[in-house]
Structure formats: structure tokens, C-alpha cells
Amino acid sequence: MRGRQTVRDMVLSLAVIGILVGVIYVFIPHDESADAERTAVKAVDYRVELITARRAAPYAVAAPQGLPGTWRATSVSYRASEDGKGGAWHLGMLDPEQQYASVEQSDAAPRAFIKGVTLGATKVEGKQAVGSKKWDRYQGDKYRALVREEPGVTTVVTGTAPYGRLADLAAALVAKKG
Known part of the structure; x- marks a missing residue:
């Protein structure tokens, strides 16, 4: 048919x-x-990479210590610079509210490094008290950040998390040289 x-x-x-x-x-x-x-996002164990970075980096590498288990590491890396005399440390995390926060450190030129890891955020008025130290605040279209420049290393705590959560992460950082 x-x-x-x-x-x-x-x-x-x-x-x-x-x-x-x-x-x-x-x-x-x-x-x-x-x-x-x-x-949906898998947690990673960053202990081995942290030990390696602390041995390789010419600066004291910072990682959180004592954060509640509701914070989860999601990415980790250490990239040595091309000349082998420095590098960049990255530890990405999700906070308890599932907002992204990361620790970024490098001995590279601060201005370019900060711009790169904050996706172009710019410095804003005011400082963020974290323990006894003051951190500069940065705000961008996507990320906000807390930045601390010290001789030989720039530490940036950045992400979509609010400043209070970024400060919690910054307060938990312990910098050690391997």
C-alpha cells in the first residue's frame, strides 16, 4: 500500500x-x-603538587590550612618559568556556597600577573584586613580579588566568591618553602 x-x-x-x-x-x-x-565538579588532592611546588619555587608557596571540609580543591598546578628561576602556583577551590576561589602566586612582574589571574580586574578603594595584614581589593566584571605584594612574590586570592569568603581563604594561607 x-x-x-x-x-x-x-x-x-x-x-x-x-x-x-x-x-x-x-x-x-x-x-x-x-x-x-x-x-558535578570533582575534588582533587593537591598535596603532592604542593610539595613539588614548594621545592621548585624560589618563594614560599602558600596553601590553605585548617579550612572546613566544605571547601573543596578543584584544580592545582605549578608552572615553572621558561628560565627555570621562578614560576606560578595555582590552587582552585569551591567555597561552601559553590563559588569559585583560587590562590595564585608568582614571582613574575606583579602588574601583568595580577591582570592575568583576575581576568582584568582593577584596584578599588579600600583594603581588606586579613589577620594583621592589609590586602588590596580588586574588582572586575567576573572576578574580585585580594592582592598582597611582597618582595619576590605576589599572592592573589581571586574568584567569584564574595570578599568575605576570599578573606577566609587568605586567612587560612600558610606559606612555606620546601
């Missing part, structure tokens, strides 16, 4: 396919809980 198909046959075929798709959807598991968001 070729050529005898009707619109009715097409509608019936689409209805059967729609029912089949609906049944498949019902039986496929869906995890819409808060844990689904939490497990």
Missing part, C-alpha cells in the same frame, strides 16, 4: 514514539538533589 499513507497514520506514529520516549524518560534516574550540584 505504498502511497496510501495518511496524515492520520503519521499522527499515530508520532504518538507511539512520544509514548516510548516518555516511558524511557521515567525509567532513567534523575538526581536533582543538592548533592548533584556538589558532585
Whole structure:
């Protein structure tokens, strides 16, 4: 009966396919809980990279100590400079509210380094007290940051997290040379 198909046959075929798709959807598991968001980004263990960076870097590499378990490390790296005399340390994290925060350190020229890791944020009025030290505040379209320039190293705590969370991360930093 070729050529005898009707619109009715097409509608019936689409209805059967729609029912089949609906049944498949019902039986496929869906995890819409808060844990689904939490497990979407995998946590990393940064201890080995931290030890390596502390041995290789010409400055004391900073990493958090004593943060609650609700903070999760998501990325870590140490890149030696081309001349082998310095490098850049990166530790990316998610705070308890699932906002991004990272620790960035380098002995490179501060201005270019800060601009790069903050995605172009600019210095704003006011300082952020973190313990007994004052950090400069930076604000950009995407990231905000706390910056501390010291002889031989610039430390930037940056991300989408609010300044208070960035200060929490900065307060937990312990800088050591390996």
C-alpha cells in the first residue's frame, strides 16, 4: 500500500514514539538533589603538587590550612618559568556556597600577573584586613580579588566568591618553602 499513507497514520506514529520516549524518560534516574550540584565538579588532592611546588619555587608557596571540609580543591598546578628561576602556583577551590576561589602566586612582574589571574580586574578603594595584614581589593566584571605584594612574590586570592569568603581563604594561607 505504498502511497496510501495518511496524515492520520503519521499522527499515530508520532504518538507511539512520544509514548516510548516518555516511558524511557521515567525509567532513567534523575538526581536533582543538592548533592548533584556538589558532585558535578570533582575534588582533587593537591598535596603532592604542593610539595613539588614548594621545592621548585624560589618563594614560599602558600596553601590553605585548617579550612572546613566544605571547601573543596578543584584544580592545582605549578608552572615553572621558561628560565627555570621562578614560576606560578595555582590552587582552585569551591567555597561552601559553590563559588569559585583560587590562590595564585608568582614571582613574575606583579602588574601583568595580577591582570592575568583576575581576568582584568582593577584596584578599588579600600583594603581588606586579613589577620594583621592589609590586602588590596580588586574588582572586575567576573572576578574580585585580594592582592598582597611582597618582595619576590605576589599572592592573589581571586574568584567569584564574595570578599568575605576570599578573606577566609587568605586567612587560612600558610606559606612555606620546601
